[in-house]
Amino acid sequence: MTDASPSDGRDVAEFEQIDWDDHGGWRRWITAERVVLLVGLFAVADLFNYHRNTGDLSLVMQWKVGWIDWLLLIALVVILAYMIVPLAKRPQRVRRLLGHLRGRWATVLALVILATVVAVGGWATVRDWAPLNTLVNGDSFDTLQPPVGATIDTLYPSGCAGPTSNSGGICQGSWTYPLGTNDQAYRMTDLLVMGTRPLFYIVLITLGLVMPLATVVGVVAGYRGGLVDDILMGYVDIQLTMPALAVYLFAYMFLLNTKIMFIVVFGFLSWGGIARIVRSETLQRREEGYVLSARAIGAPQGYILRRHIFPNVTNSVVPATFHLIAIIVLTEAGLGFLGYKPFDRSWGQTIGQGLYRAPPLDAWWVAALPALALAATIVSCKLIGDGFRDILDPRGKA
Structure with a gap:
């Protein structure tokens, strides 16, 4: 049998001493994702500067931007750079993802519902x-x-748009108002559309900013360990001990009640759980054979994180992120129901008005329709998270 040990060590030396600086050259630093990210951030900064100088800016149609809209634009840039561009560069991933979704009708339906609500x-x-x-x-x-x-x-409406029953004084529904109106004469179709605006901000900002932040913190803490891990997880522990609801109520009473305040409090003070999940997953992955082999041949930490760690923690990040989205959406609806109104005319506010200002048993649709829309959205978030957990799990078959 041939001796496996090399006589002069030359082959091993060549294998272990790869020049990673020359591996890929400048192309390793200039990627499509980074170019899109930088161009997008510069564009947002330019728009912000123009807005400050003019004092009025309609980005698209009648969209008047505020502080939360600038946060949303940054989130959209991150989503474009690190979600859309990688899929466009590798269409085989899209085909593979669509193949995994085939037969998962619950996940597909949930995606359609959530995408429609966000749109x-x-x-x-x-x-x-x-x-x-x-x-x-x-x-x-x-x-x-x-x-x-x-x-x-x-007895309740001051006029009936549909046919009436002379014998019983009953007003029947008509196609003038397919979903009816509330006691303030607002069309329910209008209120349902208006109630989707909070979800537009919550979903995109969570996916574009909160999820990347939690993922980066969890991966760095889990992979580096030591003092870095202690500092990052120490901050996460402090964050988890601060109830976001208490912070929001304090800000509501003594500072201001705005959309940006709600997103900052419940979005950027609620990602600690995701970071801990990612850290735990990273601690397991960094001891896998493929990671140890990459470190043995001198691969840079950035390369290992990008090629070996990040792709293998997505099956934990995605369901946790959609679970967080569901929690934030429910929290916003609950605050609107109680009258705090972080977003105007949200589904929670409409449900509250339907229960307290209208006769709830007779005018059941005022509260029932937004409640059904809210329930469908929450269930969709849970189904999407569970479905993609199975699809993205590298240890199992989707």
Whole structure:
């Protein structure tokens, strides 16, 4: 049998002493993702500077930007650079992902629902769209019009847009208002559309900023260990001991109640759990054979993290992120229900008004329709997280 030990050590030396600085050259530093990120951030900075100088800026249609919109634009740049561009560069990944989704109808339906809600929220945002009161004959409001297929006693509405029953004084729903109106004469279709705006901000900012932040902190802490791990996880422990709800209520009472305050408090004070999950996954991955082999041949830490660690923690990051999105959406709805109104005309606010300002048993649609929309969104987030956990798990078959 041939001796496996080299006689002069030359082969081993050549294998272990790879010049990683020359491996790929400048192309290793100038990537499409980094170019898109830098160009996008410069564009956002230029728009921000223009906005400060002019004092008024409509980015698209009637979209009047505020502080939360600049945060949203940065999140969109990150999503474009590190989610859209990698998929465009490697279409085989898209085909493989679509292949994994085949047969997973629950995950596909959940993706369609969430994408539709976010798209509608984006449309309502760029149009600066708001629901309007409706009038009958120019002088009376269409209050509590029932949806198609439902009825209500004419004691409640001041006018009936649909047919009425003379014997019982019953107002029937009509296609004038397919989903009816509330006691303030707002169309329920308008209120449902308006309620998607918070989800537009929550989903995109969480995916574009909160998830990358938590992932980077978790991976760096788990891979470097030592003092770096102690400092980062010490901060995470402090963050986890600060209830985001208490911080938000303090800010609501003594500072201000704005959309940006809600996102900062519940988005950027709630990622500690994701960071801990990623750190735990990284601690396992850094001891795998392929990582040890890459370190043995002198691969830089950035290369190991980018090629071996990050791809193998996504199956933990994705479900945790969508779980966080569901929690933030529910929190916003709960605050709106209680009257704090972090976002105007959210589904939670509409549900609260339907239960407290309208007769809830007679005008059931005022609270039921936004509640169904909220429930469908939350369930969709959970199904997407669970589905992609199985699809992205490298240890199993999707």
